[in-house]
Amino acid sequence: MQLESLITQLRAAAVGENPRADIKSLMQGALSDPEAFAAVLPEFEDDDVVLFEDDTISVWHCRFQPGKTVPPHDHKMLATIAVYRGAERNDFYERSVDGGLRKSSEVRLGAGDVFQIGPSAIHAVGCASEEPCCGIHVYLGELTKVDRSLFDLSSGNAMPFTDENYYKLVAED
Numbered sequence: 084m085q086l087e088s089l090i091t092q093l094r095a096a097a098v099g100e101n102p103r104a105d106i107k108s109l110m111q112g113a114l115s116d117p118e119a120f121a122a123v124l125p126e127f128e129d130d131d132v133v134l135f136e137d138d139t140i141s142v143w144h145c146r147f148q149p150g151k152t153v154p155p156h157d158h159k160m161l162a163t164i165a166v167y168r169g170a171e172r173n174d175f176y177e178r179s180v181d182g183g184l185r186k187s188s189e190v191r192l193g194a195g196d197v198f199q200i201g202p203s204a205i206h207a208v209g210c211a212s213e214e215p216c217c218g219i220h221v222y223l224g225e226l227t228k229v230d231r232s233l234f235d236l237s238s239g240n241a242m243p244f245t246d247e248n249y250y251k252l253v254a255e256d
């Protein structure tokens with residue numbers, strides 16, 4: 084499926100009756116043949132590219148480089164993670180009673196996998212393959228406009244999701 088038509092369908096799903104289920108099935112359909120999906124994509128220069136955003140939906144192309152882990156963060160909206168190349172490691176965290184962060188689970192997503200996480204979920208994301216991991220991430224809202232949090236793994240402290248805090252926390256494996 085061409086990217087443009089996928090985005091058009093995702094936008095319709097976002098304002099439809101069952102956005103969660105419809106976005107998931109659209110992404111599963113689009114990635115049923117991950118290689119074919121990859122073949123029609125443009126070459127993206129940056130690792131994170133916003134493909135579309137309005138107040139109902141945000142669609143990103145995300146590339147994760149081997150050896151780097153994106154620090155724990157939340158989204159404040161439903162997130163749908165769809166991988167078409169390589170593999171993505173998702174570490175999920177819960178706030179513990181002492182105010183720290185406790186790892187609760189780990190999910191490895193390979194090419195063709197689609198996974199949804201709720202608005203309050205906290206995850207850190209790394210590349211679990213030797214090649215960069217590439218995927219389409221779909222958020223049910225205007226991701227760049229919402230106040231969300233980054234978390235310091237060692238202290239569990241939440242801080243505003245800003246570029247400055249992000250680069251301070253990016254971990255090298």
Ligand SMILES: [Fe+2]
Nearest residue numbers: 156158206208
């Ligand atoms: Fe995320």
